Amino acid sequence: MSVFKAAAVQMRSGTEPRRNVADLEAMVREAAARGATYVQTPEMTGALLRDKDARAAAFTTEENDIVAAASSRLACELGIYLHIGSTAILRTDGKLANRAFLFGPDGSMLASYDKIHMFDVDLDSGESWRESSAYEAGAVATIADLPIARLGFAVCYDLRFPQLFRAEALAGADVLTVPAAFTRQTGEAHWHVLLRARAIENGAFVVAAAQGGRHEDGRETYGHSLIVDPWGRMLAEADHDEPGVIVAEIDTALSAQARRKIPNLKNAREFSVKEIARPDAALRGAAS
Template sequence: MTMGVFKAAAIQMRSGESLERNAIDLVRLVREAAGQGATYIQTPEMTGALIRDKDARAASFTSEDKDVVVSTARRLASELGIFLHIGSTAILRADGKLANRALLLGPDGATLATYDKIHMFDVDLDNGESWRESAAYEPGTEAVVTEIDGAKLGFAVCYDLRFPQLFRAEALAGADLLSVPAAFTRQTGEAHWHVLLRARAIENGAYVVAAAQGGLHEDGRETYGHSLIVDPWGRIIAEAAHDEPAVIVAEIDPAQSLAARRKIPNLKNARDFAVNAGSGEAPRLRGAAS
């Protein structure tokens, strides 16, 4: 293997309402991924627990320093000497509000970065399926890029996937590995999951690792599964083609991101432009060159 090449894993889970039980599943699946040689391991959105009931959420979730999933992950990262990316878990902030927070733990167990999900899943789908994430969580305000194993990792969580400007901003900040841990609903996953993940990879000439929740959960929701790893040319290089708990692993070579961006240098070719909407002052939008 060439310099800078490493193995990444996406962990597919079916998190229930008990943080303790989910932490046990987390340990088993992360050990399996590390056993396959992965040094960067990502878990899905809401690894800690999926809980729809407001009172049950309030009783279950706590601050980062007291959270059982975070402490378990910290010990595991240190023991295995890996970068462990908790795709997200619910964390009680100092102001009493909940954050949908991703955490990257280093090989010594220390927190290297955190990211609070920016875009809240407030939608009304077919068949009466409706979600209001903003009623439970406080949105983040900052995109995050950090370095692991010679690659630069950009953070996102689930619904963020539908906002390409976030990924473009992270790619312009040097990210060649983009993360989309998710708990995509079955309805939206069947329609959009694969095409959106491949599009984000192609648009930015970057790898995308997307660890997903899958199946019917204790709180009644149903998620799509199909964890994916996509290369910078948009090819799916690993997939859990179902909704069962699983581990997928693929090789990440940052040189492939550089090669894709040299072939199609759209990050450099972007230009500022105005929008002519036919009336009033045209808003000025920023392209990659700004």
């Protein structure tokens, strides 16, 4: 059990990775100056790009990625855990992964996670997204056992799949992470309630760094980065869509306390689903 300060960095990533890295560095330094020893950035920190050809030109392998290189250096210089919510990485098979990274205070890469659930939706606003056409889905949940906390990984659309967070909580995660680039429409409708629900139902802290505002590629994201405690209370929020940093204290003892008060992780039971056949005969009789 540990007490530490966590920060969520809210960004408005553009189409040029080098500019985004410069923004990332400035805000991570601000977070560290405010006492944060764990700092999280949003989904697609490196760049937000709709155009297929632009993605192919901008993104590269993990070994050559400038976001990863800068983050390793920055984590070592500042002596922090730096969690890059995700960036696009070229896999060895030529496909892209929506990949999160965690760097330790010595600059080493401690963990990575490929987003499992692809955002393939058609919204009422007319927006249509097919993330699976650009990225290969991951298949492995990740837990990082750190001196300060046990960290469970997720990215954006993963938030809508509670089974991922339950599996990580059962594996001991007391801090769940949801770096995101929620659309404005879905964010206004569901962002706060889903993050608070994941915290409450798992007795865990949730840290969610978000993209916010209108981006160079034309999309609009919701912002409102949040840090939530295991009782569902919002400890810090960027109540806007502008770039910025929020910081809150995390005491992992409160996660254990919440799980003792409401031991739903222990009380869960296996069950089956029984389908009751529709009484067609009775309906025919009633209609005759």
